[in-house]
Amino acid sequence: MDGGHLRGADSVYIFAVDKRQPIQGDRRMFFNQIANSIKSRGLFGTLKWGYDGYLKVNNFIVFCRDLAVPVDMRLVKPGIEMKEMSLLELRCLRAQNDRLPVEFYCDETKGFKYCYLAFIDDHPAAIYWLVRPEEKSRFLILRDGDLELNYAVVLPQYRGNRIAESLMGFILNDACSKGFKRIFSVIHVSNIPQYKPMLRLGFLPVECLTHFFVWRPKATLRYLK
Ligand SMILES: CC(C)(COP(=O)(O)OP(=O)(O)OC[C@H]1O[C@@H](n2cnc3c(N)ncnc32)[C@H](O)[C@@H]1OP(=O)(O)O)[C@@H](O)C(=O)NCCC(=O)NCCS
Numbered sequence: 423m424d425g426g427h428l429r430g431a432d433s434v435y436i437f438a439v440d441k442r443q444p445i446q447g448d449r450r451m452f453f454n455q456i457a458n459s460i461k462s463r464g465l466f467g468t469l470k471w472g473y474d475g476y477l478k479v480n481n482f483i484v485f486c487r488d489l490a491v492p493v494d495m496r497l498v499k500p501g502i503e504m505k506e507m508s509l510l511e512l513r514c515l516r517a518q519n520d521r522l523p524v525e526f527y528c529d530e531t532k533g534f535k536y537c538y539l540a541f542i543d544d545h546p547a548a549i550y551w552l553v554r555p556e557e558k559s560r561f562l563i564l565r566d567g568d569l570e571l572n573y574a575v576v577l578p579q580y581r582g583n584r585i586a587e588s589l590m591g592f593i594l595n596d597a598c599s600k601g602f603k604r605i606f607s608v609i610h611v612s613n614i615p616q617y618k619p620m621l622r623l624g625f626l627p628v629e630c631l632t633h634f635f636v637w638r639p640k641a642t643l644r645y646l647k
Pocket residue numbers: 572573574575576577578580581582583584585586587608609613614615616618619
């Protein structure tokens with residue numbers, strides 16, 4: 423550590439400069455991911471998550487929806503408040519709720535910037551992240567006008583109340599108003615609870631993907647016009 427001071431108009435600012443080599447980009451996010459996972463899943467849960475993610479064959483279905491068709495927001499149940507949040511707002515929320523699951527940390531672990539949250543009685547109930555073409559998608563090569571909806575969770579105590587459907591509907595309409603044309607989502611084949619709200623919202627399956635260890639191909643989307 424090194425340090426010094428700066429003299430402003432009527433105050434002196436003491437500052438410290440950390441001269442240690444910063445851990446860059448992907449490597450820093452990898453460490454953040456492990457640290458967040460241990461905090462949220464525990465050590466055994468983190469080992470299982472690593473085993474499931476890399477040492478098992480994982481099949482995914484790629485879903486797509488045209489954003490030109492608006493979602494009828496009468497489907498939203500009363501009492502759910504939804505909004506897009508800035509990363510600063512999300513950090514404040516995390517500071518007040520330190521037991522939120524890993525999906526609330528995708529800015530630190532994946533470098534994402536765009537998230538939407540649902541609240542029930544002022545408590546965070548769900549989060550979904552949007553991946554834009556300039557960001558790194560795990561499954562897709564996104565073009566201009568495309569989005570990926572992913573890294574979602576509804577907190578266990580709020581599941582089964584159609585919050586996922588409401589929040590995704592809100593996101594779809596917001597993305598359309600911002601000029602995006604298509605939205606994708608890639609879901610593990612076993613994740614029936616996530617298929618159901620997506621099918622109700624008009625998402626269609628367009629491709630299957632298989633990942634194993636470092637074999638992690640991206641979708642070709644060859645059947646999409
Ligand atoms: C997938 C998920 C987001 C769905 O959210 P949700 O708001 O509970 O969705 P819904 O209320 O529409 O329920 C969908 C299905 O979940 C199942 N479900 C119902 N109650 C449930 C409960 N208490 N716990 C778990 N699943 C339940 C039902 O099969 C339900 O289908 P139905 O509406 O036809 O009865 C949520 O289950 C979740 O966070 N899962 C863990 C993380 C995850 O898988 N994220 C998606 C990765 S992309």
